[in-house]
Amino acid sequence: MDQAEKFARFRDLHAGPGAFVIPNPWDAGSARLLASLGFQALATTSAGYAFSKGKRDSFSALDRDEILTNAAEIVAACDLPVSADLEDGFGAAPEACAETIRRAVAAGLVGGSIEDATGLPDAPIYPMAQAVERIRAAAEAARGLPFLLTARAENHLWGRQDLGDTIARLQAFSEAGADVLYAPGLPDLAAIRTVCAELDKPVNVVMGLRGPSYSVAELAAAGVRRISVGGSFARAALGALMRAATEVRDHGTFGYAETAMPGDAIARLMSQDHHSDRG
Incomplete structure (x- = not known):
């Protein structure tokens, strides 16, 4: 399946009934595992990638080249549409966001998100006008390309519990050309339902971070796509590692291996490519 076909499939998933789950691998290996389970699309995670490199998930720790290199490896590891966490577009200027979109398409991605967080503790969210211009530049860069743009309003991750402002931002991002809208950290199902009702584009919601957890059926009924x-x-993977290592350190036992994924099962899912320069 080529990039255009992946894009068409990804776009159609957002138009279908109900909600679909797009899990977040952090490298090529985890992408292969998730693809084997029948998920229809994947999305990268800057946090998961950062952890795998021994870094914090922050703008100052991650640059565009490494994020896109990691994303390209995930694209190459599976035959699914892949969207990417593109942070703040890797620059405050609208043109930085536009360049990030162009490079994301070149990496084989068919979607990606740009957020309105600045990474600055004293001014964590871009002013509305600047945030909208950044999304508009990204949307213009994506026009005519096989790419679905997600715009993220980050208020609720930065202590700004202003649902009205979040909705106003998402509405403005939609008007600026975003295809999918996303406000991570919404406080409850009522807020999620309100956001979905006030928007004219598909809404992404993240589960597993913090706060209450809702089922796929509950989120779909609230209007989430x-x-x-x-x-x-x-x-979760790091938690399993820590539990296994703690067992060995504290008890001198190896019971964790009983629930570990068998090596032969992993091997079947991994690449069988060989280096041609080996004798």
Whole structure:
């Protein structure tokens, strides 16, 4: 399936009935595992990638080249549409966001998100006008390309519990050309339902981060079209590692291996490519 076919499939998922889950692998190996389970699309996670590199998930720790290199490896590892966490577009200027979209398409991605968080503790959210211009530039860069643009309003991750402003931002992002709208950290199902009712584009909601958890059926009934898991799958894997290592350290036992995924099952899902320069 080529990039155009992946894009068409990804676009159609957002138009279908109900909600679909788009899990978040953090590398090529986790992408292969998730693809084997029948998910219809994947999305990268900057948090999961950062953890795998021993870094914090922050703008200052991650640059565009490494994020897109990681995304390209995930694209190459499976035959599914892949969308990417593109942080703040890797620059405050609208042109930085536009360049990020162009490079994302070149990496084989068929979607990606741009957020309105600045990474600055004293001014964590871009002013409305600047945030909208950044999304407009990204949308213009994506026009005519096989790419679905998601715009993120980050208020609720930065202590700004202003649902009215969040909705106003998402409405403005939609008007600026975003295809999918996303406000991570919404406080409850009532807020999620209100956001979905006030918007004219598909809404993504993230589960597994913090706060209450809702089922796919509950979220679909609230109007959600797409459900991601952010870095929570990566944190679940790290949690299993810590539990196994703690067992060995504290008890000198190896019971964790009983629930570990068998090596031969993993091997069947991984690439069988060989280096041609080996004798």
